[in-house]
Amino acid sequence: MLADMSLRIALLGLLSGAGPASGYDLAKKFEHSLNHVWQAGHTQIYPELVKMAADGLVAVESEGARGRKIYTITPEGTHELRTWLTEHQPSVTVRSEVALQAFLLPLLDRKQAIAVMERIRAGFEARLAVLECQPGHGQALGRYALELGLRQARTSIEWADETLTDLRRA
Amino acid sequence: MLADMSLRIALLGLLSGAGPASGYDLAKKFEHSLNHVWQAGHTQIYPELVKMAADGLVAVESEGARGRKIYTITPEGTHELRTWLTEHQPSVTVRSEVALQAFLLPLLDRKQAIAVMERIRAGFEARLAVLECQPGHGQALGRYALELGLRQARTSIEWADETLTDLRRA
DNA sequence: GACGTCATGTAATCAGTTACATGATTGA
DNA sequence: TCAATCATGTAACTGATTACATGACGTC
Known part of the structure; x- marks a missing residue:
């Protein structure tokens, strides 16, 4: 397990709570609903989704128009998410x-x-x-x-x- | 001027407000008084002080026992600090x-x-x-x-x- | 002499931002 | 056809953390 999981967790959380989505959709959600909690641009999200797919936490459900890739959370991804939420002591590094x-x-x-x-x-x-x-x-x-x-x-x-x-x- | 000045500003602020100090002293102040505002360890502070000295914002006032180097803020450093405080619109990137x-x-x-x-x-x-x-x-x-x-x-x-x-x- | 604190640094790595690059689709 | 939005990605760089490394000084 990696040290800083926050980006992965945020992505898993969105996939879990709002259903399958593309990297583009997830980037939009970061801009809108998540912006007061965590930040990430598409240049960080796309490669992370690829790594997460390699780790079996998400899977490409389908490929739509314009090369759109729809990701779904896997059971392992759901497990990772739950474990982090219930067991991870959140760090309090402030940089304001x-x-x-x-x-x-x-x-x-x-x-x-x-x-x-x-x-x-x-x-x-x-x-x-x-x-x-x-x-x-x-x-x-x-x-x-x-x-x-x-x-x-x-x-x-x-x-x-x-x-x-x-x-x-x- | 660099994009992200926060570490420099924090160091200049401490030197301005609490007088000349070594990198070690500054790292201690980060741990104690600044920890709820900004974070930085000695591995980030030491090289930054060297760069700041090269840019003329601080100067080595004296070298004490055990290789201790005392830094002072220069007039240019004071100017940089004041400019940032009065003119910089603080960014509000939250990552909690x-x-x-x-x-x-x-x-x-x-x-x-x-x-x-x-x-x-x-x-x-x-x-x-x-x-x-x-x-x-x-x-x-x-x-x-x-x-x-x-x-x-x-x-x-x-x-x-x-x-x-x-x-x-x- | 051993231990703790003082004091400085480097190297490797990871996280995050900025700039660059490409192409499809939709609607005015 | 032109512009906006959709959609994906890579490369270079900066900021920050972790691990490693060294040595001086004080005191028990």
């Missing part, structure tokens, strides 16, 4: 440019710090707007993650507002 | 294993889903405990980011609790 800017904010003078915080706030606001427009509130896959994203966005906006108040008062 | 598990949770049956959520909750609780023990509440650098981290951890725990209630009711 926003948090980094917040971390370094005290290096700036008051006026500049306020301007940076306002931009950060606007970013969170935009993110919240995107999540609110997202379907999947009632949808099976992704509804819990969406709720978490919404709450974190709202919390972040509150934090930005209070930080701005603090900066303006000082 | 926890959120991925939450996303895929509906694939599991009720009992398993509850067990996974309990583990996720425990993870957030542990994270909160670490952040609460962290100094830097009053400290210059990192206090805003710490406050954001604390709020997000608390929000995540609330989300986990309500999700658990929801799962148990169903």
Whole structure:
């Protein structure tokens, strides 16, 4: 078993939850429903599907028009997915440019710090707007993650507002 | 200018905010104060400092005992840092294993889903405990980011609790 | 002298992004 | 016929992790 399985798991999860799909379809789903959870472009997805097929986790169900290849999850793939979900302790490596800017904010003078915080706030606001427009509130896959994203966005906006108040008062 | 400056910026920020330091010192600071914002080990930091010195952003101030090299930020380094802070629009690429598990949770049956959520909750609780023990509440650098981290951890725990209630009711 | 911490580095590998490349189909 | 979208891929590069390697200094 590989060390970092996240991309495979995300792909297996989509195939399991939303049925057979092509690499192209999966890339679209990454762009839309998965974007606040994990990211991957088609250049990463296509080769990964080939490797996963070689490992027996997925199989090409059929080849449609325009060379479209429909992948299905195999029983081994389903097993791998379940094992990861129930047994893998998720790592908590954070790498956030926003948090980094917040971390370094005290290096700036008051006026500049306020301007940076306002931009950060606007970013969170935009993110919240995107999540609110997202379907999947009632949808099976992704509804819990969406709720978490919404709450974190709202919390972040509150934090930005209070930080701005603090900066303006000082 | 490079595309991804985050590691450089983090190093410049630490040198600017906490004064001259060795690669070893900087690696320690990454482990302690920066860990909830950005991650980097010494194997990434040492070569990066060499490149940054070549680019004139930092300079070796002195060489101490045991081959210890003390780096200082240069005026060009300070300029690069300020420019990034005030002008760079932070990217919002999220890659969270926890959120991925939450996303895929509906694939599991009720009992398993509850067990996974309990583990996720425990993870957030542990994270909160670490952040609460962290100094830097009053400290210059990192206090805003710490406050954001604390709020997000608390929000995540609330989300986990309500999700658990929801799962148990169903 | 042995152990732990301080202190620096390289090499191999893996994950992820950007740029490049090709061709089919659909609709204006 | 032209443009947009569908659909797949490769190659080069950058960022990050893991494993390996070395040696100095302090203290028990």
